[in-house]
């Protein structure tokens with residue numbers, strides 16, 4: 001039996017996610033009230049334009065352009081408008097006026113998270129953000145709660161639906177990057193500015209959030225090494241396929257030993273990477289996301305599902321709403337963020353991984369030996385070499401024309417050693433071109 005008063009819920013933003021949150025909240029109000037032990041009353045939805053088209057049916061009388069008044073009258077504020085300002089200001093206003101806050105805004109958390117968490121802790125409020133990473137996939141709560149008794153060593157994540165959709169289309173020999181991006185935008189996966197997706201900013205924000213939770217350390221977004229997918233070519237994707245790999249935009253968060261000090265540190269990076277087709281992450285298609293977690297006691301875990309999309313993301317927002325509302329009913333302060341470990345954030349040069357390097361070389365005797373010596377001079381150990389003659393007509397006729405392609409796989413090496421090797425290869429008289437350098441993960 002419900003005895004607690006109705007809780008007043010305000011939604012900020014009625015775009016892809018917000019319109020679905022409002023519609024589901026209205027549609028399932030009774031069921032959600034049963035789970036919470038109190039009614040959840042949607043008191044208003046802040047929008048910029050009262051007449052803009054919506055992706056779901058929401059009563060016009062709930063729309064308002066006065067976000068501040070709406071916030072001041074709410075018990076729980078759901079922010080799904082995106083951007084840094086006024087989202088930050090609104091959430092600060094909500095927290096300081098005694099409301100709990102739910103947000104899907106990873107850009108905001110990765111930039112202003114520490115100050116917002118500090119305010120939440122000070123006032124005893126909750127700040128929930130399950131939708132901010134992996135959309136519908138439960139990953140924030142598993143890292144924060146379920147794995148809080150374990151020691152996470154590494155996270156490999158496909159955390160951006162738009163780029164996974166694009167790379168998947170390229171892998172299947174389909175659309176160009178531009179065509180696939182247009183479809184991802186139409187389907188509501190892409191950010192308002194899709195540069196955030198294709199240049200890896202969105203994935204870097206999510207990597208910062210995941211690394212902070214996994215390693216109990218505040219990892220700022222500018223501590224995340226970032227490379228997007230605009231340099232990935234159809235040729236690279238096709239070549240990866242031929243050698244048993246797929247290209248994915250990966251977020252890699254690791255606990256490492258600092259080579260300088262020997263002390264523990266953490267690293268977070270986002271870049272295109274080769275993954276063997278046998279790895280579970282290789283089977284993540286379309287706009288789906290997956291987060292592969294390696295923990296000391298639990299071993300390997302994979303969290304998989306819809307990483308983007310309005311209605312799917314609304315599921316995570318409503319899950320947070322039920323949790324926040326339950327605490328209102330039972331009372332007590334919110335759970336604070338744990339950053340007690342405070343590990344140093346290591347630069348990309350401290351990372352070790354494997355690489356696949358593709359070179360166009362002269363096809364004449366002694367070339368392979370010269371290239372091998374460049375690797376050994378820089379302490380990078382070669383694991384495998386594949387050679388193909390690209391222009392048999394050039395063979396033996398013009399010793400200076402690029403006549404062969406070499407695909408070289410390395411054992412683990414540091415980024416610093418790899419960068420020096422690639423620079424030396426580019427300068428070598430027997431190398432016509434460095435065609436591609438990709439990191440290999442998941443082996």
Ligand SMILES: NC(=O)C1=CN([C@@H]2O[C@H](COP(=O)(O)OP(=O)(O)OC[C@H]3O[C@@H](n4cnc5c(N)ncnc54)[C@H](O)[C@@H]3O)[C@@H](O)[C@H]2O)C=CC1
Pocket residue numbers: 012013014015016017018046047048049067079080081082083086104105106107131132135188189190191192307308309310313
């Ligand atoms: N679309 C998706 O698949 C996912 C989105 N997110 C995050 O959810 C948030 C919302 O994303 P979408 O719904 O896709 O964006 P959207 O661009 O479709 O919707 C945002 C809405 O908020 C409104 N808005 C912006 N500033 C406002 C203001 N000052 N006052 C009132 N309304 C304002 C906009 O007019 C727009 O209608 C973003 O932070 C995004 O990163 C998170 C996971 C998945």
Ligand SMILES: N[C@@H](CC=O)C(=O)O
Pocket residue numbers: 132134135159160161162163189190191197202307308309
């Ligand atoms: N633009 C994002 C939306 C979800 O966070 C993506 O494509 O993953």
Ligand code: NA
Pocket residue numbers: 130131132133134135136137138139140316
């Ligand atoms: Na999630």
